[in-house]
């Protein structure tokens with residue numbers, strides 16, 4: 001049987017160690033569902049309701065533990081919290097996830113750790129707490145700077 005190495009021949013890249021990984025963490029809740037959005041995102045049900053933060057964080061950590069067998073020993077060069085609207089989650093929840101990530105996988109010292117945030121869902125103290133938890137980059141979606149267009153959207 002022809003081995004992959006003999007097919008690739010001298011074209012195959014020579015890696016001294018496995019390259020670092022990027023971890024994507026999906027948080028699928030939003031205040032409202034935008035009609036144009038095709039992503040896996042869901043409105044929090046009912047006025048004053050909250051996303052099931054604790055259960056979801058526990059499930060995410062279990063999922064990472066389960067995936068460890070495939071990525072054991074690999075370094076992480078970035079983490080991206082996407083959504084949905086991850087900035088709806090508390091800084092404590094983000095801290096719990098990042099602590100588990102650091103415990104289970106080597107997170108590079110200068111790793112980029114991003115949180116997707118909707119304008120209006122973060123306040124100064126929460127923002128400072130996200131920073132303390134290890135977030136060092138925000139991704140802010142801007143659909144329009146025009147108030148009428150925003151209303152229409």
Ligand SMILES: C[S@@+](CC[C@H](N)C(=O)[O-])C[C@H]1O[C@@H](n2cnc3c(N)ncnc32)[C@H](O)[C@@H]1O
Pocket residue numbers: 030036037038039082083084085116117118140141142143
């Ligand atoms: C899925 S949202 C998540 C972050 C945040 N909830 C927000 O709305 O900015 C990320 C980006 O995807 C864009 N987006 C949503 N639905 C889209 C679609 N159907 N096609 C292209 N981009 C879309 C949003 O406008 C936003 O800039």
Ligand code: SF4
Pocket residue numbers: 029030032033034037038039041083084085118141
């Ligand atoms: S806030 Fe973002 S993720 Fe949520 S429904 Fe709107 S576009 Fe989609």
